[in-house]
Amino acid sequence: MLLKITDLKKQFNGQQILNGIDLSINKGEVVVIIGPSGSGKTTLLRNLNFLEQADSGLMEFAGEKINLAQATKSEIQMVRRKTAMVFQNYNLFKNKTAQENIAEGLIYGHGENAKTANQKAVQALKNLGLDKRKDYYPSQLSGGQQQRIGIARATVLNPEIILFDEPTSALDPELVGTVLKDIQQLAEQGQTMIVVTHQMWFARNVASRVLFFADGEIIESGTPVQIFEHPQKQRTKQFLNALADNY
Amino acid sequence: MNSQKIIGIIWRGFPNTIELLIFSFIFATLLGLLLTWVGLRKNRLAQGIATVYLNLVRGTPPLLMLLLAYYGLPVLLKAIGINIDHWTRLMFGILGLSLGWSGYLAEAFRSAYLSVDTGQIEAARSVGMKDQTTFRQIILPQAAMLALPNIENLVVGLVKATSLVYVIGLYDMYNQASNLSNQTAGLHQLQIFILLALSYWGLVLVIEVLFRLIRRRYQWLA
Numbered sequence A: 001m002l003l004k005i006t007d008l009k010k011q012f013n014g015q016q017i018l019n020g021i022d023l024s025i026n027k028g029e030v031v032v033i034i035g036p037s038g039s040g041k042t043t044l045l046r047n048l049n050f051l052e053q054a055d056s057g058l059m060e061f062a063g064e065k066i067n068l069a070q071a072t073k074s075e076i077q078m079v080r081r082k083t084a085m086v087f088q089n090y091n092l093f094k095n096k097t098a099q100e101n102i103a104e105g106l107i108y109g110h111g112e113n114a115k116t117a118n119q120k121a122v123q124a125l126k127n128l129g130l131d132k133r134k135d136y137y138p139s140q141l142s143g144g145q146q147q148r149i150g151i152a153r154a155t156v157l158n159p160e161i162i163l164f165d166e167p168t169s170a171l172d173p174e175l176v177g178t179v180l181k182d183i184q185q186l187a188e189q190g191q192t193m194i195v196v197t198h199q200m201w202f203a204r205n206v207a208s209r210v211l212f213f214a215d216g217e218i219i220e221s222g223t224p225v226q227i228f229e230h231p232q233k234q235r236t237k238q239f240l241n242a243l244a245d246n247y
Numbered sequence B: 001m002n003s004q005k006i007i008g009i010i011w012r013g014f015p016n017t018i019e020l021l022i023f024s025f026i027f028a029t030l031l032g033l034l035l036t037w038v039g040l041r042k043n044r045l046a047q048g049i050a051t052v053y054l055n056l057v058r059g060t061p062p063l064l065m066l067l068l069a070y071y072g073l074p075v076l077l078k079a080i081g082i083n084i085d086h087w088t089r090l091m092f093g094i095l096g097l098s099l100g101w102s103g104y105l106a107e108a109f110r111s112a113y114l115s116v117d118t119g120q121i122e123a124a125r126s127v128g129m130k131d132q133t134t135f136r137q138i139i140l141p142q143a144a145m146l147a148l149p150n151i152e153n154l155v156v157g158l159v160k161a162t163s164l165v166y167v168i169g170l171y172d173m174y175n176q177a178s179n180l181s182n183q184t185a186g187l188h189q190l191q192i193f194i195l196l197a198l199s200y201w202g203l204v205l206v207i208e209v210l211f212r213l214i215r216r217r218y219q220w221l222a
């Protein structure tokens, strides 16, 4: 087991947003989280890499046990170095070129030397077919290009787990496929990941496990077939029916 | 009197004007950065001190600031054993303007700092950058660019404020011009003041070009 979370709780303004989450993830697993808006999916991911600090809960990760509410600076740093995040609105560094965006996490976050880091960045851009754009700033790139670079920025760090928060929901429909294919390819290479998405085909086809999340709790968890073909809980059925009605 | 001669006399004040501008801007920036840093501390006392200073400065007309620097500060400092009687008028002029503009610049820095997108900071953290590195690599450059339009306005304002140093008897372009006008019994007044205005416009134009160059250099701003 790579990551285990026990009884993670988080409130905002006295409102319980995460209501005791238990979650464990094995190496190579692709965990897809689906669920209604406002249910706490983003908050869960942000608590995993300490962009938010949980009120209580335990994390076991990379052989360490961490009290989520009282994590030390060095524990936080350790977790952030072994994870990476892909954001809904990309959050590429605006003052850095495409290449710098990929290289500088390695250089300034992981202490890798600049030469190797830049070689890796250039190679990553080549793999994406974006090497001609290496000196472009985010403002000069399309949303799809930005997000693919955002993914490269995460993968180049060689993290144990990548956290994806709705990586395609800010993209034009015709670009969604390209970006999801990138993620699918990563998954096939054995990259462990947690993906929050509303793209059901991705959940069906790429997930090794699907979590249905609502009101700050994991309502139901299982293989894509279990969740999509044979949901057990009323709440899951409602959600899936509502989705089906929209198509 | 021909225009060339008038310009010649006005521009005798140019060294003082430009020194006032450059040194006041430098000292105001340093003091402004310090104030911003102090004001953003979690420490309540530090915050309080910065707030009081900012409010005092903001509420004081620049002219009065110059007078206070020139007449008040030597007295105040003497009380604590520091003698600045030997300072030149230019130094007092720079001091007065620096105190004033440090407050305005601090406000510009602070609001720029606070308007750096939190997503940028979170992204930096997510790739493992420490707070100090995040500040240097991400926050500072972006805040500097966000502050640029305000800084430009403040510099242009400072150019105009340099003309107030006549109150402490310093001969800048404005004081040279008004002196000349008095000496010639107001005969060439309009001509003199139009030439003076053109001189300031020229200076402001140069500043605008400089800022445009900076903006172009940092094209990612778009």
Ligand SMILES: Nc1ncnc2c1ncn2[C@@H]1O[C@H](COP(=O)(O)OP(=O)(O)OP(=O)(O)O)[C@@H](O)[C@H]1O
Pocket (backbone or CB within 6 Å): A012, A013, A017, A035, A036, A037, A038, A039, A040, A041, A042, A043, A044
């Ligand atoms: N920083 C915050 N301060 C206060 N409330 C917050 C904060 N972040 C999130 N919330 C609240 O927590 C709840 C869960 O938000 P979250 O963003 O985790 O939902 P989500 O499941 O990701 O929704 P979506 O599918 O729309 O992205 C929401 O009610 C939101 O208003």
Ligand SMILES: [Mg+2]
Pocket (backbone or CB within 6 Å): A041, A042, A043, A165, A166
């Ligand atoms: Mg969300």
